[in-house]
Amino acid sequence: MTGQISGVSERPLRIMLVAGEPSGDALGAQIMAQLKAITQGRVTLIGVGGRDMRAMGLQSLFSIDETAVMGVRDVAPRFLQLLSRIRQTASFAIEHKPDICVLIDSTDFMRRVAGRIKKHAPGLKVVKYVSPQIWASRPGRAKAMARVFDHILCLFDFEVPMYEKVGLAATFVGNPVIERAPPPGLGAALRERLHLTPSDRVIVLLPGSRRSEIRFLWPVFREAVERTLAATGPATLILPTVQTVAAQVREAVAAWGRRVLITEDTTEKWAAFEAANVALAASGTVATELALTATPTVVGYKVGWLTAAGARRIMTVKYITLLNIILDRPAIPEFVQEECTAENLSREMISLLTNPVVRMTQIGAAEEALRKLGHGAEQPSSRAARAILALSGR
Numbered sequence: 390m391t392g393q394i395s396g397v398s399e400r401p402l403r404i405m406l407v408a409g410e411p412s413g414d415a416l417g418a419q420i421m422a423q424l425k426a427i428t429q430g431r432v433t434l435i436g437v438g439g440r441d442m443r444a445m446g447l448q449s450l451f452s453i454d455e456t457a458v459m460g461v462r463d464v465a466p467r468f469l470q471l472l473s474r475i476r477q478t479a480s481f482a483i484e485h486k487p488d489i490c491v492l493i494d495s496t497d498f499m500r501r502v503a504g505r506i507k508k509h510a511p512g513l514k515v516v517k518y519v520s521p522q523i524w525a526s527r528p529g530r531a532k533a534m535a536r537v538f539d540h541i542l543c544l545f546d547f548e549v550p551m552y553e554k555v556g557l558a559a560t561f562v563g564n565p566v567i568e569r570a571p572p573p574g575l576g577a578a579l580r581e582r583l584h585l586t587p588s589d590r591v592i593v594l595l596p597g598s599r600r601s602e603i604r605f606l607w608p609v610f611r612e613a614v615e616r617t618l619a620a621t622g623p624a625t626l627i628l629p630t631v632q633t634v635a636a637q638v639r640e641a642v643a644a645w646g647r648r649v650l651i652t653e654d655t656t657e658k659w660a661a662f663e664a665a666n667v668a669l670a671a672s673g674t675v676a677t678e679l680a681l682t683a684t685p686t687v688v689g690y691k692v693g694w695l696t697a698a699g700a701r702r703i704m705t706v707k708y709i710t711l712l713n714i715i716l717d718r719p720a721i722p723e724f725v726q727e728e729c730t731a732e733n734l735s736r737e738m739i740s741l742l743t744n745p746v747v748r749m750t751q752i753g754a755a756e757e758a759l760r761k762l763g764h765g766a767e768q769p770s771s772r773a774a775r776a777i778l779a780l781s782g783r
Contacts, residue, residue, distance in 0.1 A: 402428060402783045405487040406436040406447070407478055407502065409456040409495030411598045411631045412674045414439030416519065416770075417493050419565045421445040423774035435485060437478060440632055441655070450481055454633045456498055471498065479505035482513060489514045489781040492538075496521040496530070503537040516780055517541040518773060520548045520559075525714075531555045540780055542773050560776050563769030564762050566674055570681040575656065576663025583625060583650075590624035590666045590742065592617070593684070594649070596638070597671035598631045605691040606671055607641045612731035613669060613689075614647075617738045626650065627665070629658035667741045669734060672709045676721060677762075680712060680755035685741040685748050688723040689734050712758040720754035 404424065408417040418441035424432050425445075434446065439453045456474055479502050482490050490506065490513060492499035503515045517538045523531050524547065534541065535557035543549055544564040552559040585591065592614060596606040618624060626649045630638045635653050642649045652658060662668065662682040670676055672690040679686045688710050708714050710723045722737040724730070740747050763769065 401431055401433045402778075402781060403433045403435065403485070403487045404777065404781065405482055405485065405490045406434060406438065406442070406493065407490070407499065408436075408438045408442060408493045409453055409498045411439055411453070411633055413494035413519070414441045414453060415569075415674075416565055417442045417447075418445050419568065419770035420491070420493075420518070420774055420777070421447065423768075423770045424777065427771075427774055427778060435487065436481075436490075450478065456495065474498075475501045476505065478502045479509070482506050483510045486510075486513065488783050489516060489777060491516050491518050491777055494519040496534075500533065500537060507537050514539050514780065514782075516777065519544060520552070523551060524548065531557065542776055544769070562773040562776060563766070564677070565769040565773070566677045567681065567759060567762050567764040568768050568770060569659075569678055571656070571659035571663065573663075575660035576665075576682070579657070579660040579664045585625060585664075590621065591661070591664050592624045592626050592738075593661050593665040593668040593670075593679075594626060594628045595668060595670035595675050596628075598634060598673070598675075600634055600637060601692065602671050602690075603634055603637050603641065605693070606689060606729075607638075609689065609691065609729055609731050609734065610669055611641075611645055613734035613738065616731055616735035617742070620735070620739050621742050624666070627652070627661040629653075629661055667738050669738060672723065672725075674711075676710050677712060677759075680759055681764075683752045683755065685751050686721055687734055687737045687741065688721055689729040690723070690725050691729045692726070712755055715758045715761050716754060718754075720751060720758070 406417050408414040417438050421434055421442060422445060436447065437450045438447045443449055451474060455470055475498065483506060492503060499517060506513055506515055515538055517534060520541055520543050521530055531552055532555045535555045538557060540558045541552055542562045543559050546561040549559040549561050594610055596603050596610050626647060628638065628649050628651045630651060630653055632653055639651060642651060662679055662684050665684050668679050668684050668686045670679060670686055670688055672688050676686060676688055690709060708719060708723060709725055710721050712721050713719050713723060724733045
């Protein structure tokens with residue numbers, strides 16, 4: 390792939406992209422930017438996305454607020470609605486006949502979409518972008534993926550042979566989260582706007598991007614912050630969130646009574662990360678984003694007891710935080726389920742705020758993990774976009 394598209398037919402290349410939750414929406418927006426750049430705009434992009442993909446010009450088929458759910462308690466009451474959106478998405482692909490369908494993350498939802506497409510339009514090429522963590526749990530999912538997808542774009546190189554073993558073609562493209570590092574100076578500018586001195590502390594709270602995460606994590610995160618403030622003194626509290634849970638977050642913060650600065654703006658999120666002395670975060674992509682700004686972090690995670698019981702039977706990894714999995718050691722303190730208590734979380738937050746050695750040790754470990762993810766090499770979203778164009782056959 391040279392960056393030029395040769396032999397372009399009269400009809401512009403048409404690519405369908407589908408994201409089902411905010412993390413997939415961010416990935417989709419990065420892919421959209423690369424596809425437009427490589428094709429010099431000679432591409433039509435259709436499908437489903439959130440705010441980031443809409444900002445890139447996508448007219449989404451529906452709001453991803455309806456599909457960004459996880460866990461038995463949240464999925465069960467929305468089952469019929471989710472089934473309707475699965476059918477709608479597949480029908481849209483079948484009707485519009487894109488050159489290629491790229492289904493991003495959200496594996497359970499996307500696998501069902503792919504299955505319906507293949508049942509009714511087997512000639513459509515369907516690609517999965519982001520592998521489920523089959524190396525962490527339920528490796529049998531690889532075979533299920535092979536039945537409905539033509540190709541999978543993997544974030545980690547060790548995933549490729551796991552799919553090739555079951556007959557699904559795979560390409561390593563890298564993890565696009567490493568591209569998201571903001572330009573320097575955002576944190577300093579935010580501190581100046583808030584009239585904060587270098588000695589004033591900032592704590593960032595990130596209780597999740599799903600309704601269930603907010604419900605389970607917010608009470609313990611709130612108590613952890615109370616304990617931390619009691620031990621270390623006052624701090625400015627900032628809570629970056631996403632549109633899908635913003636109303637729930639604002640309601641929870643209002644009930645707390647403390648002054649918390651809430652933002653849904655992506656640039657302000659990065660400014661908060663850079664300005665922060667410590668972050669308390671739900672497990673997920675955000676932990677890697679925090680590493681990009683060298684923000685000391687404590688991770689906590691809780692789900693419903695039924696979801697937790699099922700997860701414990703199938704999990705095969707020691708850690709839930711990607712950086713810890715890569716390093717094979719708990720470089721980022723993480724507390725899951727029963728261990729996710731205000732006492733445990735606040736103890737680590739206090740240590741990061743008051744002990745420079747602990748702080749710098751974590752920052753160094755995070756830098757090591759980012760290098761292993763490919764930080765500093767070719768942009769993963771560029772590799773993914775080039776792979777999609779090659780697979781489209783156009």
